Amino acid sequence: QVQLLQSGTEVKKPGASLKVSCKASGFTFFDHYIHWVRQAPGQGLEWMGIINPNEGSTLYAEKFQGRVTLTGDTSTSIVYMELSSLRADDTAVYFCARDRGYHDYEGSLDLWGQGTMVTVSS
Amino acid sequence: ETVLTQSPGTLSLSPGERATLSCRASQTVSSTFVAWYQQKPGQAPRLLIYGASNRATGIPARFSGSGSGTDFTLTVNGLEPEDFAVYYCQQYGSSPITFGQGTRLEIK
Numbered sequence: 728q729v730q731l732l733q734s735g736t737e738v739k740k741p742g743a744s745l746k747v748s749c750k751a752s753g754f755t756f757f758d759h760y761i762h763w764v765r766q767a768p769g770q771g772l773e774w775m776g777i778i779n780p781n782e783g784s785t786l787y788a789e790k791f792q793g794r795v796t797l798t799g800d801t802s803t804s805i806v807y808m809e810l811s812s813l814r815a816d817d818t819a820v821y822f823c824a825r826d827r828g829y830h831d832y833e834g835s836l837d838l839w840g841q842g843t844m845v846t847v848s849s
Numbered sequence: 850e851t852v853l854t855q856s857p858g859t860l861s862l863s864p865g866e867r868a869t870l871s872c873r874a875s876q877t878v879s880s881t882f883v884a885w886y887q888q889k890p891g892q893a894p895r896l897l898i899y900g901a902s903n904r905a906t907g908i909p910a911r912f913s914g915s916g917s918g919t920d921f922t923l924t925v926n927g928l929e930p931e932d933f934a935v936y937y938c939q940q941y942g943s944s945p946i947t948f949g950q951g952t953r954l955e956i957k
Contacts, residue, residue, distance in 0.1 A: 762946070772886075772894065772937055774946040788945040822893055827905075834941025835884040837905060839893035 729753035731761075731823050731840035738846045744811045747843045749823030756804035757781040760826035762836055763797065763808045765819040773819075777826070778806060813847045820844050851876055851940050855949035861957040868925040870952045872938035877918050882942030885914055885923045888951075889934045897936075898923060930956075 776787035780799035824836035880901035886894035898914035
């Protein structure tokens with residue numbers, strides 16, 4: 728089954744770091760870039776960044792520069808999103824999503840993970 | 850950053866009617882780089898349209914997209930009960946990728 732399976736719910740304290748995983752199955756991991764998008768409660772979608780799992784190259788939204796790191800493990804077909812210095816307004820559902828392009832960036836997102844709820848609270 | 854403004858915020862229609870959703874960009878976006886998504890409560894978004902007018906795999910023909918420049922439209926002909934959801938437009942022609950704030954399509 729073609730899917731992206733994300734790790735489970737997280738509760739973090741302000742200032743802590745977060746690491747969410749996204750495992751690809753049913754398709755070749757190297758063939759598609761992976762994006763991360765978040766959605767605060769009751770709000771819209773916010774793009775965080777993209778990784779080319781084949782090369783490890785990344786591009787981050789300026790808003791998250793210096794706080795977010797995307798990495799990929801080709802042996803396990805898992806992409807990780809790390810976010811540091813967490814604040815209350817980082818409370819959101821975090822999604823990984825597959826780029827529709829094949830071996831290249833296209834930009835639309837044709838397969839999404841189920842989402843990981845992250846709560847940041849003291 | 851390209852800001853996308855969707856209108857209306859909420860659209861109330863009955864099954865069988867046509868829905869027309871608008872997405873306006875703060876600067877010109879190549880039509881190659883505009884997509885539309887549907888999101889239902891508690892679910893991840895689903896890709897409906899890419900390249901402004903191309904239906905994604907498995908998307909019914911009642912969904913269509915159009916537009917160019919700064920104005921893009923998603924049309925849903927003959928609304929089905931399962932179409933009532935929130936819809937987002939996206940531009941991916943320039944970084945950062947941005948999304949509109951969403952249009953809620955509700956049953957009248």
